[in-house]
Amino acid sequence: MSRSSGAPSAFGRLLGHRRGFWGGVAVAVMVVTGVLAPAIAPHSYSAQSLLQRLQPPSPAHWLGTDGFGRDVLSRTIWGSRVSLQIGLLATVLSLVVGTLVGSASGYVGGATDTAIMRVADVFLSVPALFLILIVVALFGASLTNTALVIALVTWAPVARIVRSECLSLRARDFVHAAHALGAGHARILGRHVLLNALPVIIVQTSVLLGQTILIESGLSYLGLGAQPPLPSWGNMVVEGRQFLASAWWIATFPGLAIFVTVLAFNLFGDGLRDVIDPALRAET
Amino acid sequence: MEPGLPAYVLKRLGFAVLMLFGVSIILFAIMRVAPGGPEAVLVGGEFSPEAAARVRQRLGLDRPLVTQYAGWVSAVLRGDLGRSFKTNDPVATLIVERLGPTLQLTAGALAVALAVAIPLGVLAAVRRGSVWDTIGSAVSLFGVSFPSFWLGIMLILLFSEAWPLLPPSGLSEYGREGDVTSRLRHAVLPTLTLGLIQMASFMRFTRSSLLEVLGQDYIRTARAKGLGSPRVIWRHALRNALIPVVTVVGLSLPTLVGGAVLTETVFAWPGVGRLAVGAVFERDYPVIMGVNLLVAAVVITANLLTDIAYCFIDPRISYS
Numbered sequence: 001m002s003r004s005s006g007a008p009s010a011f012g013r014l015l016g017h018r019r020g021f022w023g024g025v026a027v028a029v030m031v032v033t034g035v036l037a038p039a040i041a042p043h044s045y046s047a048q049s050l051l052q053r054l055q056p057p058s059p060a061h062w063l064g065t066d067g068f069g070r071d072v073l074s075r076t077i078w079g080s081r082v083s084l085q086i087g088l089l090a091t092v093l094s095l096v097v098g099t100l101v102g103s104a105s106g107y108v109g110g111a112t113d114t115a116i117m118r119v120a121d122v123f124l125s126v127p128a129l130f131l132i133l134i135v136v137a138l139f140g141a142s143l144t145n146t147a148l149v150i151a152l153v154t155w156a157p158v159a160r161i162v163r164s165e166c167l168s169l170r171a172r173d174f175v176h177a178a179h180a181l182g183a184g185h186a187r188i189l190g191r192h193v194l195l196n197a198l199p200v201i202i203v204q205t206s207v208l209l210g211q212t213i214l215i216e217s218g219l220s221y222l223g224l225g226a227q228p229p230l231p232s233w234g235n236m237v238v239e240g241r242q243f244l245a246s247a248w249w250i251a252t253f254p255g256l257a258i259f260v261t262v263l264a265f266n267l268f269g270d271g272l273r274d275v276i277d278p279a280l281r282a283e284t
Numbered sequence: 285m286e287p288g289l290p291a292y293v294l295k296r297l298g299f300a301v302l303m304l305f306g307v308s309i310i311l312f313a314i315m316r317v318a319p320g321g322p323e324a325v326l327v328g329g330e331f332s333p334e335a336a337a338r339v340r341q342r343l344g345l346d347r348p349l350v351t352q353y354a355g356w357v358s359a360v361l362r363g364d365l366g367r368s369f370k371t372n373d374p375v376a377t378l379i380v381e382r383l384g385p386t387l388q389l390t391a392g393a394l395a396v397a398l399a400v401a402i403p404l405g406v407l408a409a410v411r412r413g414s415v416w417d418t419i420g421s422a423v424s425l426f427g428v429s430f431p432s433f434w435l436g437i438m439l440i441l442l443f444s445e446a447w448p449l450l451p452p453s454g455l456s457e458y459g460r461e462g463d464v465t466s467r468l469r470h471a472v473l474p475t476l477t478l479g480l481i482q483m484a485s486f487m488r489f490t491r492s493s494l495l496e497v498l499g500q501d502y503i504r505t506a507r508a509k510g511l512g513s514p515r516v517i518w519r520h521a522l523r524n525a526l527i528p529v530v531t532v533v534g535l536s537l538p539t540l541v542g543g544a545v546l547t548e549t550v551f552a553w554p555g556v557g558r559l560a561v562g563a564v565f566e567r568d569y570p571v572i573m574g575v576n577l578l579v580a581a582v583v584i585t586a587n588l589l590t591d592i593a594y595c596f597i598d599p600r601i602s603y604s
Contacts, residue, residue: 122303122310124538125303127583128538130579133561134572237434244440251434270425
């Protein structure tokens with residue numbers, strides 16, 4: 001049983017939702033840019049030219065060059081790959097773990113629920129960046145490690161949200177009806193409870209993507225993200241910090257790229273929330 | 285006072301102790317499972333397995349993990365957080381030295397965030413659909429989308445480089461540590477950076493919470509009695525609307541402290557965040573454990589205080 005009447009109408013409503021639509025367009029542009037980086041970047045991200053160092057934006061280098069004479073536009077385009085890859089991987093992991101744990105906790109209830117939620121509380125009480133910093137610094141920075149550890153600290157809020165949705169859904173008549181018809185727990189949880197919790201999970205995906213990209217950029221800023229010469233937006237900002245007085249463009253444009261991407265995911269998430277489940281709007 | 289409150293507080297304190305144990309076990313396990321150790325940083329001169337083994341023995345890292353953890357816990361229960369592997373200074377001293385700047389930064393940021401967010405949230409809710417509402421929505425969306433370190437750098441670019449009004453880093457000018465004006469000038473940019481990021485969620489919750497309260501019957505009754513709009517909003521509506529805002533303030537503490545790590549790094553602010561970052565890179569286990577225990581304790585206590593604050597804001601809430 002499904003709460004929404006059909007995907008096409010929801011999609012149609014999203015097209016008519018101005019902020020959600022433009023957020024979606026910006027997300028699509030960012031994703032396409034990341035995927036097509038090798039084809040669309042005008043220069044190599046690592047090609048150095050000391051004669052060209054610290055050049056301001058010009059027709060030859062639209063966003064200027066950095067301290068090694070590398071093209072800032074090309075590095076920003078390549079940087080989107082790292083941020084989006086880690087963001088996507090971390091979000092998928094976080095959603096899978098958070099949804100499984102949260103739905104089991106909310107559906108089973110009782111002592112299991114209490115135990116799981118206390119574990120989630122432990123993860124929520126350590127500032128995420130502290131924990132991520134410790135794990136990445138100790139285990140080494142790689143795409144998989146970084147994504148894994150971001151998921152380690154973001155699953156708990158997802159689990160809480162999914163749990164509360166499942167708690168309310170399991171008391172609904174259609175779940176009792178499924179029980180009475182002899183459906184097993186796995187079927188009820190998968191087909192009836194989780195399917196109806198899907199709007200909340202979808203909205204959470206978009207918000208989480210923005211958050212994971214912000215966390216990844218923060219890690220890169222601290223030197224724990226993608227390692228040079230591979231560009232990530234965070235490590236480009238930190239490289240630009242030392243030239244702030246003489247070359248403002250090096251730190252400005254990659255930071256702007258992070259901001260626009262996260263803003264796009266947030267706008268898209270808001271649009272999805274309004275379209276898929278307007279009732280959620282009042283809650284946040 | 286609510287009669288069930290003392291029992292509730294005691295129960296929560298019990299949970300808080302258990303949670304602190306949980307945090308310490310997770311951190312301890314992560315640090316000891318990770319490959320390598322502090323000996324790579326601490327062995328002076330040429331690195332050799334023998335020298336590394338000597339360092340591990342000196343630091344007690346050659347003992348079984350359970351013995352190490354039990355030793356750490358029993359020392360903590362006696363009020364001893366251990367000594368830094370790197371400097372041999374007591375961890376508690378290192379933390380206390382840096383606690384002041386971090387508290388100044390986080391408290392200042394919280395004050396800035398609330399001072400802007402609550403009036404803006406009220407305006408956005410009361411004048412729903414007006415230009416104030418649009419400004420409020422934009423501010424809250426932008427706030428949650430800004431990377432704090434980049435916002436800090438852009439503020440430095442604007443107010444220290446392009447328009448040299450404020451210092452870009454440090455706690456005060458060298459040799460003028462006691463000068464209040466110098467310290468305040470240095471605090472402006474980091475406090476604004478951290479505060480503006482936090483402001484977004486506070487504003488959003490003030491608006492949505494006030495909108496909900498403004499639709500309630502007792503607000504209509506208050507208006508029907510002929511009470512003026514400001515009185516209804518500030519006296520009747522906002523007090524109830526603040527409950528979810530208090531929750532958000534409590535829940536935002538981990539983000540605030542996490543944000544302080546990056547803000548302190550950008551502004552070379554000598555706080556606990558920078559101490560933690562340095563300790564992590566140097567694998568200074570006692571400092572990492574000490575800082576995280578402190579931060580977790582602060583967060584857990586703040587959540588508890590948030591719950592108790594409900595009682596005073598909304599007398600309908602019962603803990604019995």
